[in-house]
Amino acid sequence: MEVEPTCPMCGLHPEDTMHALVSCVYARAVRSHTTLPSFSPPYAEFPLWFEGVLTNFSSDNIMLAAAVLYHKWRARNRAVWEAALPSPRAVATAATATLQAWRLVHASSPQGHPHSTGTLRLVHGHYIAAFNSHPRACLSFLH
Template sequence: MVDVDPRCAMCGISQEDTMHALVLCDFAKNIWNKSNLTIPNIVTNVFHDWFGELLNVLDSDGMLYAAAILYNVWRARNRAVWEATLPRPEMVLKAAAAAKLAWTRAHPLPTARTTTLPIEPVQLQGEFGLHGVELHTAETPHGPPRRLCRVDGGFMQGTGQAIFGAVLLDTNGGYVSAYSGPLQGCSSPLMAEALACKEALSWLKDRGEQNAEIYTDCLTLHHYLTTPTVVLRTYLGYAIDSCRFNASSFQSCSFHLIPRLDNYLAHALATTAYQQFAAMYWDLLPPDIISAYF
């Protein structure tokens, strides 16, 4: 029988469990503080509860960085156990950044990836009750024209300010309309992306559009929107349910993932919204920030 010291090998004070080792230990906490990520401020000793909240506040890029940090904090913990040494927090963050970069280079996003919502009716449960929603993407050559809408949301961590931008194009890439403005009630980049999509869908509906393809560069949002079995009992979940419900009112509506660099029109438009106090529309000519592209 081997006696095992239950104390944390990194701080030598508290009894170690998963939540302490990866999040609550002073060593781990120092690393998270230096990461500049939005970390959920919840009182819990259960790691999967904390991690579930992390999924709600970070976008796909942030989650990839967070996963790399968790892995390297655990490696640092193992060095403390077996070698009685600890790297500096800055070195852990450098290793995490290198791991994130290596992963993204090994798993590049395709130039275009399309995922449509299921043709069969999907039961969506959320704030709005239980809906039998049929979403499809069939072409309707004799109906309203098909439009391409690129959407982007932004969140400024220091001030909590959130904004959105949406650009509507025809199937040849020609300019149709644009829409941008501030967002209310945001607490994270992922929330901003979800509310930006919700705003864009409401705008398209008010315009009378019937056949829309929505393009986002947020991998996590795209996953939620195209996976009907995912149900989140959070404010973010209600925003995603709203997107799905609004999409069901179109003759056809689909969600697509594109690389961030290819979403430059919506991103450029969104960045200007930090100086706006209300939503703005451009129906005849594109705004100056993107006019050079048309």
């Protein structure tokens, strides 16, 4: 199957990760419907841009940025495979709802210990996600 190299969201530029998730007019429109600050350093590579987000954004905005990026990618895939592109507002709303649901599920336990923690690191140009969760009824002194 041949894949069209032009961005399925704007139809104007060659698609790469940076274009699809950050610089495309559609991606920028999605961000404009969120509370995320504008962040457009002159990076041509997505890993460098995302490292800048991790360095310059608050933890709340990093989490929102991750949710927005995920939903932009889902919208891009719908454009490719279903020939349907949701409105930028709908994508931003879905990202915000996803983050709110995640926060609700991962709220602190009654003892004040978080149920889970997460980490995302750049290693040799690749991002690695990590997740840690304590058993709810754990009696161990290790946590």
